[in-house]
Amino acid sequence: MDSDTIESPKVPRTERGRKTQRKLLDAAAIEFGERGFHEASISSITRRAGVALGSFYTYFDSKDAIFRALVLDMSDAVKSAARDAIADETDPLAIERAALGGFLRFASEHKEIYRIIDEAEFVDPESYRAHYETIGERIAQRLKAGAKAGVMRSDLGEVEAWALMGMNVFLGLRYAIWNRGGDPTPEDVAKAANTLLAKGIEA
Amino acid sequence: MDSDTIESPKVPRTERGRKTQRKLLDAAAIEFGERGFHEASISSITRRAGVALGSFYTYFDSKDAIFRALVLDMSDAVKSAARDAIADETDPLAIERAALGGFLRFASEHKEIYRIIDEAEFVDPESYRAHYETIGERIAQRLKAGAKAGVMRSDLGEVEAWALMGMNVFLGLRYAIWNRGGDPTPEDVAKAANTLLAKGIEA
Amino acid sequence: MDSDTIESPKVPRTERGRKTQRKLLDAAAIEFGERGFHEASISSITRRAGVALGSFYTYFDSKDAIFRALVLDMSDAVKSAARDAIADETDPLAIERAALGGFLRFASEHKEIYRIIDEAEFVDPESYRAHYETIGERIAQRLKAGAKAGVMRSDLGEVEAWALMGMNVFLGLRYAIWNRGGDPTPEDVAKAANTLLAKGIEA
Amino acid sequence: MDSDTIESPKVPRTERGRKTQRKLLDAAAIEFGERGFHEASISSITRRAGVALGSFYTYFDSKDAIFRALVLDMSDAVKSAARDAIADETDPLAIERAALGGFLRFASEHKEIYRIIDEAEFVDPESYRAHYETIGERIAQRLKAGAKAGVMRSDLGEVEAWALMGMNVFLGLRYAIWNRGGDPTPEDVAKAANTLLAKGIEA
DNA sequence: CATGAATGAGAGTTCATTCAT
DNA sequence: TATGAATGAACTCTCATTCAT
Structure with missing residues (x-):
């Protein structure tokens, strides 16, 4: 995680977007908590969140970023x-x-x-x-x-x-x-x- | 690391083997110390140790095992x-x-x-x-x-x-x-x- | 680009539409010229044109079509x-x-x-x-x-x-x-x- | 293809390796020739060559490299x-x-x-x-x-x-x-x- | 017409582990 | 015991396209 100094916040522009981002964050908390960072997978996070895999990248740049x-x-x-x-x-x-x-x-x-x-x-x-x-x-x-x-x-x-x-x-x-x-x-x-x-x- | 309760020690039978195992352990200490467990790779460890990739498994059952x-x-x-x-x-x-x-x-x-x-x-x-x-x-x-x-x-x-x-x-x-x-x-x-x-x- | 022989021209009905289409075409010329077809992305074209991503498909059927x-x-x-x-x-x-x-x-x-x-x-x-x-x-x-x-x-x-x-x-x-x-x-x-x-x- | 100035030749050390590399090169010629660079896929190349997907990376660093x-x-x-x-x-x-x-x-x-x-x-x-x-x-x-x-x-x-x-x-x-x-x-x-x-x- | 979120197939790549020599 | 080629599952990430508002 060579934290590139620049962090794109990817702020949602709509209410719907805000909710999806929240769902992802919550799902990630469970996933990372249960399996740890390296065992965790994006696809499992999105599955837990009930959104499509691709949607993840609408809100976070990478696995590192959501972590x-x-x-x-x-x-x-x-x-x-x-x-x-x-x-x-x-x-x-x-x-x-x-x-x-x-x-x-x-x-x-x-x-x-x-x-x-x-x-x-x-x-x-x-x-x-x-x-x-x-x-x-x-x-x-x-x-x-x-x-x-x-x-x-x-x-x-x-x-x-x-x-x-x-x-x-x-x-x-x-x-x-x-x-x-x-x-x-x-x-x-x-x-x-x-x-x-x-x-x-x-x- | 589903630590199977049984641990095969893989004790080398020859002096040469003992040395190779030691080289691997030392190389692993550097590799894990520098890059962490998940970034570390077996091939990098063997490269550092100066032995062939395949030799690793003569002395350790897995990446987990050497860790x-x-x-x-x-x-x-x-x-x-x-x-x-x-x-x-x-x-x-x-x-x-x-x-x-x-x-x-x-x-x-x-x-x-x-x-x-x-x-x-x-x-x-x-x-x-x-x-x-x-x-x-x-x-x-x-x-x-x-x-x-x-x-x-x-x-x-x-x-x-x-x-x-x-x-x-x-x-x-x-x-x-x-x-x-x-x-x-x-x-x-x-x-x-x-x-x-x-x-x-x-x- | 399996050019379906039929080409939907997607002619804009309004003046505003014509302008948007022109903006997209100009942006695409720059994008394709700079990055080449495969590196170019629709979202980058719409960003350059200053229109929403979805609007692209109001004027062109596909990436191929605009090319x-x-x-x-x-x-x-x-x-x-x-x-x-x-x-x-x-x-x-x-x-x-x-x-x-x-x-x-x-x-x-x-x-x-x-x-x-x-x-x-x-x-x-x-x-x-x-x-x-x-x-x-x-x-x-x-x-x-x-x-x-x-x-x-x-x-x-x-x-x-x-x-x-x-x-x-x-x-x-x-x-x-x-x-x-x-x-x-x-x-x-x-x-x-x-x-x-x-x-x-x-x- | 930002050609990193350094090119690792990945020269095979055995005869068997040389043959596999040749098979890959021949398969790639057909694949790139038929479908072009961007439509071509590594997995199709290895399939044509009759080797496992992972073997590709034993001989080439990337799709660009083999091209x-x-x-x-x-x-x-x-x-x-x-x-x-x-x-x-x-x-x-x-x-x-x-x-x-x-x-x-x-x-x-x-x-x-x-x-x-x-x-x-x-x-x-x-x-x-x-x-x-x-x-x-x-x-x-x-x-x-x-x-x-x-x-x-x-x-x-x-x-x-x-x-x-x-x-x-x-x-x-x-x-x-x-x-x-x-x-x-x-x-x-x-x-x-x-x-x-x-x-x-x-x- | 405009917007931007949502989708998901698909790609390249990594690497622990196995195996033939 | 040593070697290095071979394997393939698994993963992250991209992006053209669709859709609801």
Whole structure:
């Protein structure tokens, strides 16, 4: 996916077109989520969407292009899920806990989103990087805010933000995506992680 | 990769055969590292290895098979790098710090290993899972040992191990793989992460 | 191009329609001239013409049909250019010289016409054949007239006409279409060819 | 056919391979000759050759590549046919006559060669140009030789060579390729053209 | 007449795998 | 064991043409 710098948006000019494009995007989310990028096929996407094969190219330039569009979509979905999850919280630590809890719940319900974003590392690295950098920055801002509020240490920066993000992502992988019988609930995981985050591991 | 539970090892009977197999494995590491699993081709691997295309199947059953073998190889390499890095440490927290520092250095020097292991999530999920579960267990054991030594809290378990592992992996991604000008050194990153781990983020 | 003997002229009924058809024809001349028949696309033609894709079929039955119409157009253009070029001449040999000179100048200025007509050999052989047979006949008539005027041999016929036409066409290809630095001018070429034609090559 | 400057020859390493490549080339000559470049299909070529579709790409990089190889082949065939035809002649004018006669006979028997070379103008212009420039140069040399022998005028050059070549090519098109009932024989055509060439058309 | 979305047959090309030598 | 030719399923993408609005 040598992202040609130019991206033709292929914006539909009619309502009917908009609907078809949406159907394709939804079908692609399922297809990519289930089979992964390389196993996925355009013809299967159009079949799922109930449109002709050729129609695909009315709305997307290539398999890569729809994947890229989808990653953007999903990236937004993840971020807004996080926003929603922390909306009611005010305490900086509670915010982090809510964010993780929200993420775990969201990931459980939308495993395909997790997969698509993660596969982007190999299919469209730029999108992948952009996704995590954006989230990393948001976390860093929250840490700064926490410091300002006097609740967190004042020397927290990018490194800590990435550490926290990694924590969350791996907990998501382990307890939301791979979730198995006997595993702790999202709330329990979030609680434990929050304690770790707040106090560290020292006795 | 419908991993047929049975794996034919295809152990070479002669010294010459062993060498050819090794050449293929090395070539595959470069090829998969550079182009990723799906872009990689058997013929390119054999070309790099300097053997005939057909010879590939004397030593490996399939493209998947060599990838799997490689992931195992790399997984071992990562683990033994970690072991080496912490060999001289005794203090539980220092051990964690050394482990991360070692990992960051190792990842910087072997970015292809990082890539291959990570791509396994989509090519051979079982290997991927096995890799991280093994590492997770080792970390959990170290935490238990830390608790026993009275240096760490006694309620640390799998959740904390995965959190710690995620921290490390993402710091590796950000500061070893994506490493860019002006970034902190592996030691600085390891130090900051260690403080976070030890004390948490509370003021 | 299985030229169904029947050709639906699709004559526009309104002035507006006539204009749209003209726009399509002009756009097609540019498109076919630049990219050739097979690389050319209807959608590119309509884009150049500034009309909707679907409108194309209001005026032409198919891609072949517009090409055929175009060849007819161009064939007429070439012929009338020749007619104009020789209008003032009366001497039979001077007429041939003027015809070639005119053709060379015309071809230099309308290279796309040359290309379209020539490609017709593979796209619409019938038009191609008709084009050259018509021209061949005209030349034959001029030779007859020259004989009648006592200036040319009386045994000149179709063979000589085709020989003369081939001469002219290849000189056009070489000195008008492929024209390169240092080449003789159209007039010089026409003069040399005329001498050859008149006297032959014998010492 | 944006002829990438680099051409991988794909030279077969075994006798078997050489035979397969030859079969493909022969099948392609028929296919391109019958249906033209754009109507021709790789799968039809391999079917004619009796090999698997994929084998095509063992020997040629693309449809373009085999066409290019073919044009080279045919170009050589035409040239050596001409060489053979004039081998026994010594008189400069007789040589030209023999050349045309030979060409007409050759073209009658290998109409597909004529077609393939001519279509190259639109498929692979470089080959087309190279073909006619080479021939043009040979003719020019023969004219020079004729002048040296005192049989032809001494001022004959490239222009006359191209004029002569055009003559021959168009006579070939008309009397060898389009050949129809009642047409003069190749020998008659060659004789008439030779007279024209020698004496011109003046009375 | 104009519009642009929808259609689907068809093409070229790739490459993991097999097989004869 | 080594070689490289042979295989063919499968895939992405194009585009002339049709159709509903």
